[in-house]
Amino acid sequence: MAFSISNFYKNLFPPKVQSFLGVDIGASSIKVVQLTRKHDRAVLETYGEIALAPYDGKEMGKAMNLPPDKIAEALIDLCRESSVTAKRAAVAIPFVASLVSLIEMPTSDQKQLAQMIPIEARKYIPVPISEVSLDWSIVPKEAKMFQAENEIKTEKTDVMVVAIHNDTITKYQEIGAKTNLNAAFYEIEMFSTIRALLDQNSKSAMIVDIGAGTTKLYVVERGVIKNSHLVNRGSQDITLAISNANSISFVEAENLKRSTDISSTQSDRNIIGIIAITLDYIFSEANQVLLSYEKKYAKTVDQVILIGGGSLLKGILPTAKRSFQIDVTLGDPFSKVEAPAFLRDVLKTANPEFSVAVGAALRMLQES
Ligand SMILES: Nc1ncnc2c1ncn2[C@@H]1O[C@H](COP(=O)(O)OP(=O)(O)OP(=O)(O)O)[C@@H](O)[C@H]1O
Numbered sequence: 001m002a003f004s005i006s007n008f009y010k011n012l013f014p015p016k017v018q019s020f021l022g023v024d025i026g027a028s029s030i031k032v033v034q035l036t037r038k039h040d041r042a043v044l045e046t047y048g049e050i051a052l053a054p055y056d057g058k059e060m061g062k063a064m065n066l067p068p069d070k071i072a073e074a075l076i077d078l079c080r081e082s083s084v085t086a087k088r089a090a091v092a093i094p095f096v097a098s099l100v101s102l103i104e105m106p107t108s109d110q111k112q113l114a115q116m117i118p119i120e121a122r123k124y125i126p127v128p129i130s131e132v133s134l135d136w137s138i139v140p141k142e143a144k145m146f147q148a149e150n151e152i153k154t155e156k157t158d159v160m161v162v163a164i165h166n167d168t169i170t171k172y173q174e175i176g177a178k179t180n181l182n183a184a185f186y187e188i189e190m191f192s193t194i195r196a197l198l199d200q201n202s203k204s205a206m207i208v209d210i211g212a213g214t215t216k217l218y219v220v221e222r223g224v225i226k227n228s229h230l231v232n233r234g235s236q237d238i239t240l241a242i243s244n245a246n247s248i249s250f251v252e253a254e255n256l257k258r259s260t261d262i263s264s265t266q267s268d269r270n271i272i273g274i275i276a277i278t279l280d281y282i283f284s285e286a287n288q289v290l291l292s293y294e295k296k297y298a299k300t301v302d303q304v305i306l307i308g309g310g311s312l313l314k315g316i317l318p319t320a321k322r323s324f325q326i327d328v329t330l331g332d333p334f335s336k337v338e339a340p341a342f343l344r345d346v347l348k349t350a351n352p353e354f355s356v357a358v359g360a361a362l363r364m365l366q367e368s
């Protein structure tokens, strides 16, 4: 057997398994997902979730806006409870804290774009440019099969410009500093989400992320976000409505929401009616976004994918299918991830609220 110095050293100092953490600080809870790489596959090591409301003495499940030290406290508890060992993390920034605009530019030259975008972005961003950090990426052009003879060739480039308020970045840096985690990068949650759920070969889709406080809508084609939209309603609105209508506590209303199958004839008609008001609102905005996309690009979207804790509502799928003219499915955030036997069983139950955390961890894995 040939002796190899490198093998000798490898055996003396076996390479440490590198683990990466995706962190999603949602309005109602923090989610973490720890991945590692095995034979070029992403493998799940651990994952977990912790409610934020108890850190401010409120009822579990409520959407919160906590200061950095409280969030850090919850994140430290969550990492301990989930036996997180990774030290490097990718942290998702909420879509609400970002401003996304699709801007048409007259050039695709990177240098020119770098000069022009901060000036052009002023028209779209309602706060002084000095108060935000700007990032942008070119939306790839469609490969055109035919070019009409009389079509004028213009060098129009769609650029997705993202602005994040500097206060938000400072807040996230503070959370990072208070925990033992080394935040390798921050990215807006929509980019994490689509990485977990879709790729270049996926059918076009509208992702509907029903969170606690808000619902996020992304239209994605060949893995690229073509449109995004925030709906100011989330699953918490359902709980609040049930609580008000029946004069019961938030906790009781939350339990009632989770136990009601909205597609079953056995369920209380009144509760179904209350739940339907919020769902109709969300689905009707989603339909409007679909319609305007179809008008702009003259093509239809293939499917709707529901994610977020709000999509765990029993019987949501038949209801959603009635609202949309296209196929509707529930997203599986762990579809790109392998799981060891001890985690496989729990993963069989839907975990649609982990899409953001999985996507963030996947990026770390890809870039390591
Ligand atoms: N089994 C269930 N049935 C119905 N609703 C559920 C269920 N589980 C969780 N939810 C709801 O999902 C919501 C939380 O979803 P999620 O964790 O995706 O939100 P978040 O990420 O904290 O919030 P946001 O995305 O708005 O920042 C809560 O309103 C909760 O009541």
Ligand SMILES: [Mg+2]
Pocket (backbone or CB within 6 Å): 026, 027, 211, 212, 308, 356
């Ligand atoms: Mg969320």
